[in-house]
Amino acid sequence: MATTTYSTESAAGNLTARALREGFYAGLVAFGLFFLFVGLETTQNIRNELVLNQRWGLLAIFVAVAAVGRFLGVLYLQPWIASRKAAKAAEVEKAAPESFIARNFSKIAIAALVLMPPVAVLLFGVQGSLKWVDNFGIQILIYVMLAWGLNIVVGLAGLLDLGYVAFYAVGAYSYALLSQHFGFSFWILLPLAGILAAFWGMILGFPVLRLKGDYLAIVTLAFGEIIRLVLINWTEVTKGTFGISGIPKASVFGIWSFDVSAPNNFAKAFDLPMSSAYYKIFLFYVILALALLTAYVTIRLRRMPIGRAWEALREDEIACRSLGINTVTTKLTAFATGAMFGGFAGSFFAVRQGFVSPESFVFLESAIILAIVVLGGMGSLVGIAVAATVMVGGTELLREMTFLKTVFGPDFTPELYRMLIFGLAMVVVMVWKPRGFVGSREPTAFLHERKSVSGSFTKEGHG
Amino acid sequence: MSALETNAMNNDPILKVEHLSMRFGGLMAINDLSFEARRGDITALIGPNGAGKTTVFNCVTGFYKPTMGMISMTQQSGKKFLLERMPDFEITRDAKVARTFQNIRMFSGLTVLENLLVAQHNMLMRASGYTILGLLGFSGYRRAQAESIELAKHWLEKANLIDRADDPAGDLPYGAQRRLEIARAMCTGPEFLCLDEPAAGLNPRESLALNDLLRSIRKDTGTSILLIEHDMSVVMEISDHVIVLEYGQKISDGTPDAVKNDPRVIAAYLGVEDEEVEEVIEQIEEIQETDGEQGGKH
Numbered sequence: 051m052a053t054t055t056y057s058t059e060s061a062a063g064n065l066t067a068r069a070l071r072e073g074f075y076a077g078l079v080a081f082g083l084f085f086l087f088v089g090l091e092t093t094q095n096i097r098n099e100l101v102l103n104q105r106w107g108l109l110a111i112f113v114a115v116a117a118v119g120r121f122l123g124v125l126y127l128q129p130w131i132a133s134r135k136a137a138k139a140a141e142v143e144k145a146a147p148e149s150f151i152a153r154n155f156s157k158i159a160i161a162a163l164v165l166m167p168p169v170a171v172l173l174f175g176v177q178g179s180l181k182w183v184d185n186f187g188i189q190i191l192i193y194v195m196l197a198w199g200l201n202i203v204v205g206l207a208g209l210l211d212l213g214y215v216a217f218y219a220v221g222a223y224s225y226a227l228l229s230q231h232f233g234f235s236f237w238i239l240l241p242l243a244g245i246l247a248a249f250w251g252m253i254l255g256f257p258v259l260r261l262k263g264d265y266l267a268i269v270t271l272a273f274g275e276i277i278r279l280v281l282i283n284w285t286e287v288t289k290g291t292f293g294i295s296g297i298p299k300a301s302v303f304g305i306w307s308f309d310v311s312a313p314n315n316f317a318k319a320f321d322l323p324m325s326s327a328y329y330k331i332f333l334f335y336v337i338l339a340l341a342l343l344t345a346y347v348t349i350r351l352r353r354m355p356i357g358r359a360w361e362a363l364r365e366d367e368i369a370c371r372s373l374g375i376n377t378v379t380t381k382l383t384a385f386a387t388g389a390m391f392g393g394f395a396g397s398f399f400a401v402r403q404g405f406v407s408p409e410s411f412v413f414l415e416s417a418i419i420l421a422i423v424v425l426g427g428m429g430s431l432v433g434i435a436v437a438a439t440v441m442v443g444g445t446e447l448l449r450e451m452t453f454l455k456t457v458f459g460p461d462f463t464p465e466l467y468r469m470l471i472f473g474l475a476m477v478v479v480m481v482w483k484p485r486g487f488v489g490s491r492e493p494t495a496f497l498h499e500r501k502s503v504s505g506s507f508t509k510e511g512h513g
Numbered sequence: 514m515s516a517l518e519t520n521a522m523n524n525d526p527i528l529k530v531e532h533l534s535m536r537f538g539g540l541m542a543i544n545d546l547s548f549e550a551r552r553g554d555i556t557a558l559i560g561p562n563g564a565g566k567t568t569v570f571n572c573v574t575g576f577y578k579p580t581m582g583m584i585s586m587t588q589q590s591g592k593k594f595l596l597e598r599m600p601d602f603e604i605t606r607d608a609k610v611a612r613t614f615q616n617i618r619m620f621s622g623l624t625v626l627e628n629l630l631v632a633q634h635n636m637l638m639r640a641s642g643y644t645i646l647g648l649l650g651f652s653g654y655r656r657a658q659a660e661s662i663e664l665a666k667h668w669l670e671k672a673n674l675i676d677r678a679d680d681p682a683g684d685l686p687y688g689a690q691r692r693l694e695i696a697r698a699m700c701t702g703p704e705f706l707c708l709d710e711p712a713a714g715l716n717p718r719e720s721l722a723l724n725d726l727l728r729s730i731r732k733d734t735g736t737s738i739l740l741i742e743h744d745m746s747v748v749m750e751i752s753d754h755v756i757v758l759e760y761g762q763k764i765s766d767g768t769p770d771a772v773k774n775d776p777r778v779i780a781a782y783l784g785v786e787d788e789e790v791e792e793v794i795e796q797i798e799e800i801q802e803t804d805g806e807q808g809g810k811h
């Protein structure tokens with residue numbers, strides 16, 4: 051007993067001594083550093099003569115801040131961080147039983163999404179609901195779907211694709227061009243756009259997938275840019291930077307239309323006041339269905355041999371080949387499947403905007419989608435959905451923050467800081483959770499009990 | 514199986530390596546190597562570090578394309594494959610040659626069970642109609658999946674890993690990972706199994722368990738095994754036939770006892786003192802003479 055108190059006392063004494071010593075050294079270093087920078091200042095007086103000012107007070111403040119900061123840091127901050135780390139390590143052992151919400155998170159989230167438009171209409175009126183359904187709902191769901199699509203390539207198969215937006219563009223332009231030239235409806239062109247994007251995925255993938263890691267990333271980036279440049283320069287077909295406008299709207303499977311002039315207009319059919327909100331609500335359900343389809347297919351595919359092969363490929367490609375897996379076709383299917391969902395999302399994007407131009411398919415979009423996948427936790431559908439909501443919803447929220455204008459002046463436009471905040475948030479999340487929001491991985495089969503695999507065992511893939 | 518067939522089975526070579534050479538830049542890692550592995554045998558490939566053993570494996574399993582030579586594999590059914598012309602994954606898929614790696618290659622983020630299911634990829638792919646029928650929920654795939662889990666269970670029990678089936682493979686201790694890698698290779702349904710130093714890093718108890726596992730693999734499945742090993746207790750204990758490599762060349766080939774007493778092997782392994790060189794060379798010459806006589810008899 052006595053010895054323990056003694057040892058803790060001496061440890062505390064040691065710590066104080068160490069803190070004092072390190073504080074002193076920090077002060078010394080600060081003095082050496084700032085002596086010439088801060089302690090002495092040269093200015094020109096009115097006769098253009100150089101005058102040396104001495105600022106010992108300021109120098110003293112600098113040195114004091116460094117010394118005291120280091121002292122306090124060693125004495126209090128470091129032990130606190132260490133004890134927190136220890137507490138956290140102990141916590142992992144316990145693994146608290148999951149709460150009801152955690153267990154049924156996805157079901158609750160889907161129910162909430164299905165109920166969102168009627169609730170928004172009730173709360174804000176038909177016209178007022180537009181903002182919530184369109185700006186937030188549809189916008190976020192498009193990114194959720196894109197990120198889920200890219201997740202197949204990056205999160206499951208471990209192929210770093212920086213040009214994913216190319217397939218989004220292929221889908222959007224497929225719909226825009228085919229509907230204008232051949233008058234096909236959205237419901238025919240949606241699968242067609244997916245197939246075309248998958249086809250392009252194969253064509254691009256075939257030469258590219260021989261490369262690995264960084265090389266693959268750079269070449270996919272280049273392909274994304276090539277597609278965009280083709281869209282800009284092939285003016286006869288794509289109208290270049292002007293883009294294609296007047297893209298026909300989707301209909302409710304041809305039964306009701308949303309064209310104002312059409313006899314089977316949705317609002318007329320139900321004797322509702324004319325509003326564009328119905329179309330947006332309809333689109334909301336379309337993209338929700340598409341996103342859920344993506345999730346469903348991903349979940350099913352993970353339990354298929356092909357999905358397991360993708361994940362195995364991410365873990366170790368050579369071992370895959372030693373087990374008789376044709377890695378080229380496996381990579382190609384991952385690429386094509388991801389591209390297909392990108393194509394679906396693209397054709398939806400075209401029908402929602404009514405206008406497509408190469409502007410929408412810049413590298414930044416690929417980067418945002420990839421950032422969402424990484425932030426969410428590669429391979430985790432729930433994590434990615436949360437990340438998309440936070441990132442896209444967060445940047446939309448910035449637009450709403452008009453009160454910031456009163457703080458920073460009327461010229462302040464919060465949207466312009468969107469990328470800054472996006473980047474900051476990424477850094478914070480990556481420091482706090484290096485594996486993304488959901489770093490663990492659910493096994494696809496089990497014998498006795500389903501245990502999720504900690505993120506420390508999974509790999510990111512090298513090609 | 515009739516006695517005659519077993520006899521025939523034991524005599525015919527499953528793997529035949531002829532005049533194999535592999536050059537890396539200026540280095541001849543393998544130089545004109547020829548050997549045979551007989552069906553149903555455990556053949557050991559031994560030699561000092563850097564002798565080229567792993568390189569032989571990589572040539573046999575298609576990871577390296579040999580500079581010269583021929584590697585042929587004859588399946589039980591009589592079907593013949595020229596391995597040096599096939600890409601690596603086809604060698605496992607079609608020729609039914611499986612392998613493990615000197616530095617273990619696990620799918621560490623997948624569970625132990627999943628590792629074994631990945632090994633049955635080609636069978637499951639076919640059963641799932643290349644994913645399409647499986648996605649639509651056809652019962653054929655579900656049956657195949659259940660079978661594949663049964664097979665995985667069988668090998669997990671053999672490898673004494675059944676309790677760890679749902680843990681990530683990366684979480685297993687070293688010895689268990691070695692056993693898992695062997696179990697995974699067996700799940701591909703091989704006729705010929707190549708193991709690169711399976712006992713490296715195992716403690717004596719694990720080493721004994723490994724011997725049992727390898728013997729039971731041979732006995733129950735009839736799989737022939739080619740094995741690289743530094744641990745002489747393993748080699749002498751379980752192998753039927755030993756091939757010794759040094760600097761990419763075969764210096765001895767025969768039963769474990771014969772190889773153990775071969776002065777060339779002893780010299781290669783122990784190094785020889787200067788004064789003993791003469792003596793050793795004499796012995797070698799004697800042996801070469803007897804070898805020559807034997808060759809004449811054939």
Ligand SMILES: Nc1ncnc2c1ncn2[C@@H]1O[C@H](COP(=O)(O)OP(=O)(O)OP(=O)(O)O)[C@@H](O)[C@H]1O
Nearest residue numbers: 537540542560561562563564565566567568569615
């Ligand atoms: N990919 C390669 N490129 C260049 N040289 C190689 C390559 N692989 C092997 N070598 C060289 O070939 C020789 C034989 O190597 P190998 O790995 O086959 O030896 P080993 O008998 O398996 O040795 P160990 O017992 O240490 O595993 C070594 O000199 C090695 O450096």
Ligand SMILES: [Mg+2]
Nearest residue numbers: 566567568615
């Ligand atoms: Mg080796």
